[in-house]
Amino acid sequence: MTPELLSSFVLFAFVTSITPGPNNIMLTASGLSFGFRRTVPHMVGIAAGFTVLVAAVGLGLGAAFAAWPLLYELLKYGGAAYLLYLAWKIARSGPISAGGEAGRPMTFLEAAAFQWINPKAWVMAVGAIATYTPQAGFLGNLAIVTVVFGLVNLPSVGCWALFGMALRRVLHAPAAVRAFNLGMALLLVASLYPIAAELLG
16 A cells, blocks of 8 residues: 555545435435434444445455345345435425424434445445555555545545534525425435436346
8 A cells, every 4th residue: 555545545535425425415414404413423323334344345245246146136226225215204304393203313323234235335345445455465455445434434424414504504494494305315316326227227
């Protein structure tokens, strides 16, 4: 792991963590509906679950999928179904002060487990292992990649929770919050386009 490769990987980790995806869409909606403090377990769960996923992919989970393609298919379509369920929950949520069903933010364990069925998380993990983890001294390089990705991921996803919380100052009316959450839910559904295109193609 040369300094040049490490700096390139840090940029890769930042860009893939900060750009929109299922995690960041859900964090924005959670920050708006529940505030930053109550969204922290969700954020930490994402970082922890994703870090474990990167390590697992590096230690051979990708080879297991190659050996048993059905396992990968079940994970992919099960994840898509769960994302649709989450989109439905987000679309129905409103501000806590609205007096209706406020729901609750995602817990640490739920957020950590979600990484295993999050399509973007898998792409990020596989990309990190395949591109930025040299085979010479692989276990040491894997440890570096795993730790660095976790350290970069947490503040990156936290920005989206802060963004959602900041929107609370703008979106005061319950109807506006519900409309925003509906938009977030539709974006979450749109993130499933690659899987839908594969099914329809």
